[in-house]
Amino acid sequence: MEKTLKASLRSRLLFSTHFSVPWLLLSRSTPSPRRQDSRSIETLAYEEVRPSEGPYNSTAFVLHGLLGSGRNWKSFSRNLALELQKRSSVWRMVLVDLRNHGRSAGIKGLDPPHDMGNAARDLANLVKFREWAWPEVIVGHSMGGKVALEFVASCARGDYGESAVLPKQLWVLDSVPGEVKSDASDGEVEKVLHTLKSLPSSLPSRQWVVDHMLSLGFSKSLSEWIGSNLKKEGEHVTWTFNLQAAIDMFNSYRETSYWSLLEHPPKGLEIAIVQAENSDRWQGDVLQKLEGLCRKGETAGGGKVSLHVLPKSGHWVHVDNPKGLLEIMTPNFISRA
Template sequence: MSLHRTELGQTGSRVVFCHGLFGQGRNWTQIAKALSADHRVLLLDMPNHGRSPWTETFDYLDLADIVADAIGDEPVTLVGHSMGGKIAMCLALRHPELVERLVVVDVAPVAYASGREFVGYIETMRGMDVASIERREQAEEALREAVPNPVVRSFLLQNFRRTEDGWRWQVNLDLLGEHMASLTGWPGEALGPATYDGPVLWVGGAGSDYISDEHAGEMDRRFPRNRRVLVKGAGHWVHSEQPEVFLEVLRRFLA
């Protein structure tokens, strides 16, 4: 499977970004441009998202292997947010020779109890009468009641694209909706006793509940060389809510 990719920078070490659910590689463009003077940056659209192909099942181990193929043989700094963070962690545990260092953004190596919020988004997006849409403004209005937050609504609408046959969702809504338990889960048993011994940075939002003290034990077990940073004034989307702080933290880790 050939993932859609955007590359920036021509010198320095490689940094690869894995976005979260409903995202695209271009979500990291601001951070990537800032790094590109000193690093070769690769932005990937994860499977079932953006311009990358779709899969028939959702399995974090398979997704990690697909991303590993896209990276190639040269070790990289791997950065992953949310769903992309779980893919990145699985990749580091399965292919440690490819990961020089790991950055996990606001997610832990655990199964989360619920994906109700995401299920609601998917049901709303799937239920929209796409055939009747002529302008993007109509799509935004159709989402307004179910997704009142304008930032989240704008984020979701990045997946809404005009094609020769009209508008369509780029993200594989059917697959993600049907496999929400796998998406919010964690393949701990399938990973066996695997650990990653390289340096790991966890960056969480102080206003988010995706990383908590109760997750520390599993973090330490799987990734013994980790340190954790909480960014004030940020929730789950740390890198977009506090981009300057996130960039400074990332640069220090890369150095």
């Protein structure tokens, strides 16, 4: 029973502990307003992980999942950057807090609708207003994987303007590319979101929240993780995420399909899908369809799709089997052009 609860927790909600990285260059950026057409625009919060203070060759964006934040991926991104450096490739990892999550939850001006389209456009705005080169790689976990797919689809359509450059590679980590039907899961995410929505915005304490979740039958691990998403405000605590907006994003995530993008990937792009072996999100027909797309290979007129299976892992890929994920990603990560 304990094993089942643990697997269920890991397959439904995404979180990892905050790892310190004193021996890597880690820079933190809070959003700052930039001027365009006389309007003040704020961009997403992010942090950077680099293996050294020297110059870097390329940039990868790393996108978290529902109710998470960029810090969830700090330890894994650190290790990936170090492994890639051993191959003479110095990467800057930009850990993004998506709209309504982490430090981006407090930003004014990230207007609704809170959907995959606007979440992806936020990334384009971040690149433009920081005056960065466009990222060569985007890594997205779960909901972040669909934000990455939307970014590529929108970029290919020209939605971000003529200056936009397509990534060379997407890593979509345990995120089903099609619609996610509610009857294909155990409904735990929906139960958690419903429970959180029923609570007042200002709460007595973190321990009160944990005890309340436990009293409703949620596991200790899940209850404590929920409690970790609170911040102190005066005599009370509040959520670090914008709950209703996050629910809107979750609904958009479930309803949006990117099969057409996988069937016709833009030329020069590889979409690498990682399926967690023990994840409950993958139906047989979905895997069969993906395997067929992979067999097509890269054609003269388009990109390609690849599928990798991460053994001994549930949905929480960067925590369940980070070593195995590194062993998949490092040798298959694109080289500097």
